[in-house]
Amino acid sequence: MNRLTTFIYSRKAAPWVFLAPFLILFLVFKVFPVVLAVLMSFQKIQGINTGEFNGVANYEALASNVRFGVALRNTTLYTVGTLIVLIPIPLIIAVLLDSGRVVKATVFRTILFLPALTSLVVVGTVFRAVLNPTGLLNSAIEQVGAQPQRWLEVAELAIPSLILLAAWRWTGINIIYFSSGLVNISKEIYEAAAIDGANAFQMFWRITLPLLRPTTLFVVILTIIGGFQVFVEPYILYPGGQSPGDGGLSLAYLIYRTAFNSFNLGSAAAMGVVLALIIFILSLIQFRFFGAFQREG
Amino acid sequence: MLKRTAALSLFLVVVLGVLAMAPVVGAQDATELSFWTFVPAHQTFWEDSAARWNEANPDRQITLNATTSEYQAMHDNLLAALLSGVGAPDLVDIEIAKFPTFMKGEIQLYDLTDVVAPYSDVLLQTRLAPYQKDGAQYGIDYHVGTFVMYYNKDVMDAAGVDIDSIRTWDDYVEAGKQVTADTNGDGEIDRWMTHIETADRFSALALQLMNGGGIYDADGNFILTSQENIDAVQFVKDMIYDSQIASLTPGTGNHDQAFYDAMVQGMFGSVWMPQWYMIRFSQLMTDLDGKILVRPMPVFEEGGYTSTMGGGTGTAITLQIAPEKLQLAMDFMAFTKLERDATIRIWTDLGFDPLRTDIYDDPALAAPLEYFGNESVFTTIKELQSNLAVEYLGPLYADAVDVLRSQTYYEIFANNADVATALQAAADQVEQAAQ
Numbered sequence: 001m002n003r004l005t006t007f008i009y010s011r012k013a014a015p016w017v018f019l020a021p022f023l024i025l026f027l028v029f030k031v032f033p034v035v036l037a038v039l040m041s042f043q044k045i046q047g048i049n050t051g052e053f054n055g056v057a058n059y060e061a062l063a064s065n066v067r068f069g070v071a072l073r074n075t076t077l078y079t080v081g082t083l084i085v086l087i088p089i090p091l092i093i094a095v096l097l098d099s100g101r102v103v104k105a106t107v108f109r110t111i112l113f114l115p116a117l118t119s120l121v122v123v124g125t126v127f128r129a130v131l132n133p134t135g136l137l138n139s140a141i142e143q144v145g146a147q148p149q150r151w152l153e154v155a156e157l158a159i160p161s162l163i164l165l166a167a168w169r170w171t172g173i174n175i176i177y178f179s180s181g182l183v184n185i186s187k188e189i190y191e192a193a194a195i196d197g198a199n200a201f202q203m204f205w206r207i208t209l210p211l212l213r214p215t216t217l218f219v220v221i222l223t224i225i226g227g228f229q230v231f232v233e234p235y236i237l238y239p240g241g242q243s244p245g246d247g248g249l250s251l252a253y254l255i256y257r258t259a260f261n262s263f264n265l266g267s268a269a270a271m272g273v274v275l276a277l278i279i280f281i282l283s284l285i286q287f288r289f290f291g292a293f294q295r296e297g
Numbered sequence: 298m299l300k301r302t303a304a305l306s307l308f309l310v311v312v313l314g315v316l317a318m319a320p321v322v323g324a325q326d327a328t329e330l331s332f333w334t335f336v337p338a339h340q341t342f343w344e345d346s347a348a349r350w351n352e353a354n355p356d357r358q359i360t361l362n363a364t365t366s367e368y369q370a371m372h373d374n375l376l377a378a379l380l381s382g383v384g385a386p387d388l389v390d391i392e393i394a395k396f397p398t399f400m401k402g403e404i405q406l407y408d409l410t411d412v413v414a415p416y417s418d419v420l421l422q423t424r425l426a427p428y429q430k431d432g433a434q435y436g437i438d439y440h441v442g443t444f445v446m447y448y449n450k451d452v453m454d455a456a457g458v459d460i461d462s463i464r465t466w467d468d469y470v471e472a473g474k475q476v477t478a479d480t481n482g483d484g485e486i487d488r489w490m491t492h493i494e495t496a497d498r499f500s501a502l503a504l505q506l507m508n509g510g511g512i513y514d515a516d517g518n519f520i521l522t523s524q525e526n527i528d529a530v531q532f533v534k535d536m537i538y539d540s541q542i543a544s545l546t547p548g549t550g551n552h553d554q555a556f557y558d559a560m561v562q563g564m565f566g567s568v569w570m571p572q573w574y575m576i577r578f579s580q581l582m583t584d585l586d587g588k589i590l591v592r593p594m595p596v597f598e599e600g601g602y603t604s605t606m607g608g609g610t611g612t613a614i615t616l617q618i619a620p621e622k623l624q625l626a627m628d629f630m631a632f633t634k635l636e637r638d639a640t641i642r643i644w645t646d647l648g649f650d651p652l653r654t655d656i657y658d659d660p661a662l663a664a665p666l667e668y669f670g671n672e673s674v675f676t677t678i679k680e681l682q683s684n685l686a687v688e689y690l691g692p693l694y695a696d697a698v699d700v701l702r703s704q705t706y707y708e709i710f711a712n713n714a715d716v717a718t719a720l721q722a723a724a725d726q727v728e729q730a731a732q
Contacts, residue, residue, distance in 0.1 A: 046731065047402020048380055057732070066726050067700075132555055133547065153495065153549050155707060240369065242699075244496040244549045245707035260373050262696045262730060263398045 041269035051266075058270035068271060070246050071254040074159060078250065079227025081163040082170070086223050087216070089167070090174035095208060097175070098182045109179070113172035124236030127165050128152065131237075137164075152238070155247030162233045162248055169233075170226070174219055181215030182208070217290040221283055228279050231256065251275050327351075327358035328625055331386040333375065335368040336610070339390055339439070342647055346633040359629060368392065379405040379615065387618040387626050391436060393427055393609035397694040400430050407614040408433040412627045416635045419655040423687040426515075428611040436611020437634045440649030442571040443678050443685065444503045444604045446592045447578065449585065450670060452476065452488060452566040460567075460592055466504075466532065469595040473542030476566040490542035490566045492559075493533055495707045497550035498698055499607055503569055504529040506605035506686040508597055512698070513691040521697060521724045522717070531716045534709055545711055557581050569594060571607035572650045572678055579648075579668045587667065591674045593681050605686040650678050657682075696727045 007013050016023075041058055045051040062068050093112065097105045115123070130136045131151035138148035151161045185208065193203050209216075231252035235241040241253050251271065259268035334340050340363045347361035364386075366374070372395045378385035379399070391399060399406060413425065413434050421441055428436035448460045456476040463469050473490030480488050494500040505511055510526035513519060520526065536543035548555030551570055557577075559565065561584045570577075578589050594604045612634060614626050633639050640651040641661050656662060662675040705723040708714040 048405055050402040061729065061732055064729065066722070067704075067730075128554070134558075152555075153545065153547070154711075238496075239550065239552065242496055242703045244703075245711065246703045249703065257699060258730070260369075260376055261395070261398065261699060263376070263401050264730065267730065 037269045037272055040266055041273045043266045043269075045265040046263055054266070058266050059274075061267065062270055062274065067246065067249065067254060068251075071249045071251045074247070074249055075228055075230060075251045077159050078162055078166075078230055079224055081159060082166050082223055082227045083220065085163060085167045086170055086174055087220060090171050090219075091178050091212075091216070093171070094175045094178035094182060095204060098179060109172075109175065112175055115169050115171070116173050120232060120236050123165070123169065127161075127168075127237055131161055131164075153244055155243070155245030158234075158238075158243045158245075158247030161237065162230070165233050165237060166230075170223075174223075177215060177219050177222075178212065181212045185211045213290060217286060220290075221286050224282055224286070225279055228252075228275060228282075327360040328622055329360045329362060330388060330622065330626055330629065332361055332363040332388040332390075333371055333386040334363065334365050334390040335371045335392070336390065337365050338647055339610070340365045342642070343388075343633060345642075345646070346639060347629075350629055350632055353632075357625060357628075359625065372398075375399075375615075378617070383617070385615040385617040387622060388612060388614055388630065390610050390612050393438075393611065393688075393690070394695055394698050396428060396436060396611055397690050397692055399613075400435070400690075401692060404430070404435065405616045406435045407616060407618070407623065407627075408435065409437060409614065409627070409630070410434045412631050413437065413635070416631070416653070419653050420635070421652050421654055421682065421685075423685050424606060424609075424652050426687050427609065427690045428613075436613045437630065438609045438611050438652060439634070439643055439647065440573055440609065441652060441682065441685070442573055442606040442608050443650050443681050444507075444569055444571050444594050444607055445677065445681065446567055446569050446594055447574070448567045448590045448592060449560070449563060449565065450588045450590050452563050456488070456566065458566070460590065463592070463595055465599075466595045466597055470536065470540050470542060473536070473566070474540060477542045486544070487564065488566070489544045489564060491536065491568055492544045492546040492556070492565055493537055493706075493710050494546045494551055495549045495711045496702055497546075497552070498702050498706070499551055499570055500546070501530055501533050501701075501706055501710075502688075503594070503605055503607060504533055506688055507594065507602045508532075509602070509686065511686070511688055512694050513689040515687070515689055517689070517691055519691060519693055519697075519724070519728070521727070522720050526720060527717050530709060530720065534713075534716060537710060538713060549707075552577070561585060573608065573648070575669070575674070576648050585668075587670060589668065590670045590672065591677050593677055601684075602686040603684045604681040606688050644675070650675070654682070693727050693731055696730055697723070700726050 008017055040051075042053055042055060043051050044054045044057070096102055097109060102108060132138070133148065133150055133153075135151075137151065141148050149157055151157050189207055189211075190203055193207060198206070229252050230250045234243055234248040234250055234253055237243075238248060241257075243249060252275070255268045255271045255275070258264050258271065332340075332343055334343070343363055344361055347359050351358050371390075372392065375385060375389055375391070376398065385405070410433050413420065424438055424441050425434060428434060428438065446463075450460075453460050453476065456478070458472045458475055460472075463472050469490075476488060476490040477486060478488050479486050492500075502511070505526045508525045508529035510520065510523050510529050512521055533543075537545070546556050547553065547559045547564075550556065551568065551574070560568070561582050575591070578585060582589075596603060612630065614623070614630065618626055634643075635653065637653065637656060640653040641656055641659055643649050643651040644662050657675070657679045663673050665671045665673045700723045704726075705719050708719045709716055
């Protein structure tokens with residue numbers, strides 16, 4: 001055996017050799033850009049081959065940046081909206097599908113998952129048609145006697161429209177998460193509860209919900225991260241992503257515009273760092289709230 | 298042994314296959330030029346031009362590798378390629394609102410002043426201005442983009458308005474009062490003179506420019522809050538809230554399907570848009586065949602600006618082109634964009650009003666167009682170019698357009714905000730963002 005094979009077969013080196021492909025890609029394409037972005041956020045970069053350190057000026061400017069404020073508010077509203085819609089509804093549907101009382105549950109599961117597989121260009125086109133003044137949604141609203149709305153033309157209706165789109169797109173995926181969590185709950189617990197005389201609601205409230213906690217934590221955090229990073233939904237729903245009156249302006253979209261349209265890379269990097277911090281802090285709170293830091297037992 | 302033979306034969310098959318797929322190189326060793334655009338028609342235009350070039354120049358053959366990609370993606374990729382120093386094409390289309398982005402820092406485009414110089418007598422100088430910086434020319438547009446008024450003949454006739462009597466904006470508003478009506482008596486207006494965009498820039502910016510406003514002036518001053526701009530935007534706003542001849546554009550912009558549908562249904566008597574919007578009519582509003590008439594923009598006062606320009610795309614040569622290809626690329630650029638024959642094709646093939654004024658009397662341009670009432674549309678366009686208001690660009694142009702489109706116009710037109718205050722807020726935001 002030569003030295004190379006000795007090295008590869010050694011107990012210390014082998015794990016690193018196996019991990020190397022991932023680690024190298026991770027360092028080059030994830031860690032390095034993040035470090036670079038943090039560095040850029042302290043620089044004034046407006047144009048090719050420009051760049052000088054300007055301290056925290058980019059961060060100070062954010063405080064008085066009107067559009068950043070609007071984007072932060074919109075993104076927060078959107079995240080709260082998706083949390084309200086995308087946790088309970090998929091949870092309830094998953095429990096129903098899992099209960100064995102639904103005929104052809106697999107068919108429903110497949111149908112509900114289909115939106116996640118649909119091409120985004122198609123989704124954008126279809127939803128623009130659905131939300132059109134004479135579109136499907138308004139027809140349905142008129143059927144129940146309510147006032148039709150100009151969904152895509154009024155700033156205040158942008159976030160509801162985006163939440164609607166997100167609900168359609170992500171419900172199926174969250175159902176899958178909850179379903180896999182439900183599989184792990186032993187049926188014997190339910191049987192025991194039934195013998196004790198518990199009704200369906202009590203079983204859901206006292207058994208399903210508490211035992212699903214790790215899954216729920218996971219889905220909540222994913223939804224929060226997805227909510228704060230929202231980019232694709234406004235981009236496909238509005239031409240070029242530009243919503244009327246900035247009603248659908250999201251943080252990620254503003255970062256993109258600041259970098260690639262205004263060519264203000266320093267400011268865009270600063271926004272990115274702030275966004276990362278928000279997500280980091282919210283995730284920490286979540287972990288604490290759900291007790292993920294407590295030792296088992 | 299057998300294994301080795303099999304592997305060797307497989308290797309040979311692969312090598313031969315790859316060789317067979319390689320492009321056959323012409324006897325003269327054609328020079329490869331790459332070209333990026335975001336408009337499929339532009340790609341066809343350049344490929345046709347390359348074919349003609351190769352016929353005319355047997356000793357300087359070109360292989361044009363043209364690629365069309367989506368608008369945002371193409372500009373993003375170009376910016377990334379220029380930033381990183383590798384991967385940019387030789388020739389590239391840059392849209393006018395994106396152009397200022399590429400004028401920041403060290404400019405990564407070649408100065409085309411010498412390419413344009415031999416043609417300067419016959420080119421509309423005002424249309425070269427948007428792509429200049431410090432006296433150097435960095436891009437050449439396809440068209441002038443002259444603003445015209447498109448009237449729906451049926452709607453105007455039904456209202457009893459003679460469109461040829463409309464000469465000033467005041468005439469236009471008066472006629473608008475006659476057109477705007479509740480024709481079916483349900484208490485809601487269903488026929489409007491026009492409509493105003495809330496999430497795009499054409500409705501307002503045209504009048505701003507014609508009134509001597511705009512985003513920059515000739516000296517490079519940022520003039521968004523000038524009195525000319527305030528007056529023009531106020532004039533547009535009054536069409537909605539005062540004379541009430543205009544609704545908000547369905548779908549918020551003139552490129553939205555909701556607007557096309559409303560226009561086809563006869564909801565609007567007129568719309569002002571640049572000349573290149575003609576193809577939107579003929580291709581996307583086919584039901585209006587023969588009903589749309591193109592007329593001059595109304596003027597603010599006799600002797601004032603006759604029209605202005607809107608939109609545009611400048612073709613540029615990037616600094617990443619191999620030095621030995623540069624002269625060829627420049628000659629090919631002139632051949633495609635500036636030669637007499639080529640500029641006629643810009644009208645006949647692309648349907649755009651060309652920059653070259655000495656061809657305006659060519660029979661090919663004067664031919665009547667069936668869709669547009671069988672009239673010679675170019676005769677109207679030609680008249681308008683006597684006194685065009687110029688659109689000047691500057692470093693904050695892209696940001697300003699962004700804020701105007703996504704906030705300011707919406708606030709003013711949809712939410713009835715005060716014009717001066719809203720424009721001031723926009724200017725503050727744009728200037729602050731550039732700090």
